[in-house]
Amino acid sequence: MAERVTEPKPASLIKPASKPAPAPAPAPAPASSTAPLIKPATGPTGPVIEARGLTRRFGQLIAVDALDLSVAPRTIYGFLGPNGCGKTTTLRMLTGLLTPSAGSVTVLGHELPRDAERLKRRIGYMTQKFSLYDDLTVAENLRFVAEIYGLGRQVTRQRISELLSTYALEPMRHRRAGRMSGGQRQRLALAAATIHQPSLLFLDEPTSAVDPENRRDFWERLFDLIDTGASILVSTHYMDEAERCHRLAIMESGHKRADGSPTALMAAMGARVVEVEAPDLRALKQQLAALPEVISAAQLGSRLRVLVQERISDPLAWIKAQPLKPAPTALDLARPSLEDVFVTSTGITSKSPRQPSPDPDPDPDPNHNASAESATGIETAAGAITEIKQHPGERQP
Amino acid sequence: MSGPLPSARRILAILSKELIQLRRDRTTLGMVIMIPLIQLVLFGYAINTNVRNIPAALVDQANSGLSRVLTQTVEATQVVRFTEHYADIAAAQAAIVEGRVRAAFIIPSDLSQRVARSASVGAGLETPPATDEQTSRPVAQWIVDGSDTMIAGAIKGLRAMPLTELLRRPANRATPTFAVALFFNPEQRTAINIVPGLVAVILTMTMVMFTSAAIVRESERGNMEMLINTPVRPLELMLGKIAPYIIIGLVQTTIILLLGHLIFGVPLDGSLLALAVSTLAFIGASLALGLVLSTIASNQLQAMQMTVFILLPSILLSGFMFPYEGMPVPAQYIAEVLPATHFMRAIRAVVLRDASLEQVAEDSLWLLGFMLVGLLLASLRFKKRLD
Numbered sequence: 001m002a003e004r005v006t007e008p009k010p011a012s013l014i015k016p017a018s019k020p021a022p023a024p025a026p027a028p029a030p031a032s033s034t035a036p037l038i039k040p041a042t043g044p045t046g047p048v049i050e051a052r053g054l055t056r057r058f059g060q061l062i063a064v065d066a067l068d069l070s071v072a073p074r075t076i077y078g079f080l081g082p083n084g085c086g087k088t089t090t091l092r093m094l095t096g097l098l099t100p101s102a103g104s105v106t107v108l109g110h111e112l113p114r115d116a117e118r119l120k121r122r123i124g125y126m127t128q129k130f131s132l133y134d135d136l137t138v139a140e141n142l143r144f145v146a147e148i149y150g151l152g153r154q155v156t157r158q159r160i161s162e163l164l165s166t167y168a169l170e171p172m173r174h175r176r177a178g179r180m181s182g183g184q185r186q187r188l189a190l191a192a193a194t195i196h197q198p199s200l201l202f203l204d205e206p207t208s209a210v211d212p213e214n215r216r217d218f219w220e221r222l223f224d225l226i227d228t229g230a231s232i233l234v235s236t237h238y239m240d241e242a243e244r245c246h247r248l249a250i251m252e253s254g255h256k257r258a259d260g261s262p263t264a265l266m267a268a269m270g271a272r273v274v275e276v277e278a279p280d281l282r283a284l285k286q287q288l289a290a291l292p293e294v295i296s297a298a299q300l301g302s303r304l305r306v307l308v309q310e311r312i313s314d315p316l317a318w319i320k321a322q323p324l325k326p327a328p329t330a331l332d333l334a335r336p337s338l339e340d341v342f343v344t345s346t347g348i349t350s351k352s353p354r355q356p357s358p359d360p361d362p363d364p365d366p367n368h369n370a371s372a373e374s375a376t377g378i379e380t381a382a383g384a385i386t387e388i389k390q391h392p393g394e395r396q397p
Numbered sequence: 398m399s400g401p402l403p404s405a406r407r408i409l410a411i412l413s414k415e416l417i418q419l420r421r422d423r424t425t426l427g428m429v430i431m432i433p434l435i436q437l438v439l440f441g442y443a444i445n446t447n448v449r450n451i452p453a454a455l456v457d458q459a460n461s462g463l464s465r466v467l468t469q470t471v472e473a474t475q476v477v478r479f480t481e482h483y484a485d486i487a488a489a490q491a492a493i494v495e496g497r498v499r500a501a502f503i504i505p506s507d508l509s510q511r512v513a514r515s516a517s518v519g520a521g522l523e524t525p526p527a528t529d530e531q532t533s534r535p536v537a538q539w540i541v542d543g544s545d546t547m548i549a550g551a552i553k554g555l556r557a558m559p560l561t562e563l564l565r566r567p568a569n570r571a572t573p574t575f576a577v578a579l580f581f582n583p584e585q586r587t588a589i590n591i592v593p594g595l596v597a598v599i600l601t602m603t604m605v606m607f608t609s610a611a612i613v614r615e616s617e618r619g620n621m622e623m624l625i626n627t628p629v630r631p632l633e634l635m636l637g638k639i640a641p642y643i644i645i646g647l648v649q650t651t652i653i654l655l656l657g658h659l660i661f662g663v664p665l666d667g668s669l670l671a672l673a674v675s676t677l678a679f680i681g682a683s684l685a686l687g688l689v690l691s692t693i694a695s696n697q698l699q700a701m702q703m704t705v706f707i708l709l710p711s712i713l714l715s716g717f718m719f720p721y722e723g724m725p726v727p728a729q730y731i732a733e734v735l736p737a738t739h740f741m742r743a744i745r746a747v748v749l750r751d752a753s754l755e756q757v758a759e760d761s762l763w764l765l766g767f768m769l770v771g772l773l774l775a776s777l778r779f780k781k782r783l784d
Contacts, residue, residue, distance in 0.1 A: 097626070097781075099784050116781075120628045123626075127622045129622070131623035133418065135417075135418050140417060144410055147406055147410030148407055148411075148628070150404060
């Protein structure tokens, strides 16, 4: 049993997020490298978003609880969390759509909610659900948005032709938005959100309806925007998306659980990762998860990914010492992934108690009920897109 | 561009967007034309306040030549049509209960004596004293299902029917107390009154319905989330939303009045200016009302229900079906609030009575005021915040 450090995800899908300024993306569209998409930000070196003690209550429910946030210019800042964790509520407070119950927000120097209308000219917002008009063509949608933002006729024409070529929409300029694919609609939505050259862009789960290939392409466009001086705030529940952000906040039921660059978060994670191979992984998983020192155990194909608390100095020896029924055939130390960070920093683990378990659990302690499925929804092999399922008992306000 | 005034460019952007969407929504566009067409033809023919051909039962106990002449004379008025014949009164009453007939005509067996007496009275001497039971007896009797006041009224109208045919000599008709000259509709055709009223009813229906769904639809399709993140102002959105429907309203008015003129001979004599001003004011008021409903409703079904809630009193209380003056005073107050009541008055005045702009100014101004208040209310109610 050799101790190896394995790569948690295939490198192809991961953007090296640790780099502060990413290299310009290879542009398939000819104009993207020449025409500036966004006016270079003039001056401000301070944070573009500054929030202190941001809180929002809906009746009894506290959707966002005392959130502190500081977003540096020319970065992509990510909100990672399951549905209902307060991501959309936070985004809406930062764009002035919702009035905070407590706390203060300054976005691009505008104090919210007082200055919300003036801020709207300087920000772009891409909604979670496609919110342009299905019965309008690509060009008609873009022209409508341009006119609403009060762009002049000349500028409108110029911006539309720029955006059509940047986002590879030229061939379908006369196609109705309702008849386009998910990826095309999403490029159109991004084009519309940037038509007035905002210095700050909000993206609410931008790629939830898009395949991995289009998602990768989409992120290249986002880095292009950063290059032209814009800042981006993006909410997501995809690990691979979160890993592309310069900086990341992990949210859970209205609280910020962690904040930092993805690599820093992985380095500071208070747990060790062990990958276990055994003939009967399902049985082994239950036994491992029942141990108090194990934070989570999740199956990844033919392996079990086990997070062990950091106070166990030699987790491999410690697991070997446990009286496990099908004895592990292989044990390896693995490098932590963002998903492991997420699991350790939130309460969402495979150990969280669930409703009536299918098979009776002999363990009387409900906290040790390990028969439930992994609540993080780790069902695919490492590297595949992992979606965080809704935490039991939580819901989007 | 960021001044307090609404930006014309943004209003135009919303207006042209609405027009494109409307042009691509073939069903709605079809309804814009078909609703006034079908309803005009249907109601123009169907609604008739002159009651005719009421099904009635005949109980002829005299069964004589005279009774048959009497029956034919009554049927010749076209008010009733004898569909059933019974030997006794009980059977006729049963037929009324069952709803097979609305009235029964009972000819007593002593018809000839009654007619003879009636004739002797009519011979021209003095009117017999009302106490004279012999001479003041009617010649026959009607039993009427009186629950429908219009039918009862029509048959009551037969009471003073002259029996010229029966008596085979000119009736000694009394001089009427009053002379009545019927202006504007001397032939008493219901369509003359109904067609201009239909403009008010159809416009209420289509205008309120289109706009009550307008804002709600943006929310339901998710477009509102995009719109509230842009610098668009509520008033700009409201004005851009209603502008296309003004054209639709004018098209519908033209269809109804033109076809009403061609098919039903409804006069189109009034001043076009007065017609245009009052119609535009009414279209504006209805659209503003729809917008207010749109800011209250949270989905299109609710918007539709609210439209019906407005539509029914607009048909029943506005004076379209029944004379406004005949309603109890509290109902008149309610009717005064409805734009349809004011427009009903104005358009009938212009189309039928050739009223001038000054003569319909009061109602038109009221409608304009209603539109402004409605627009203001809708703009204030519409929030660009989600809380």
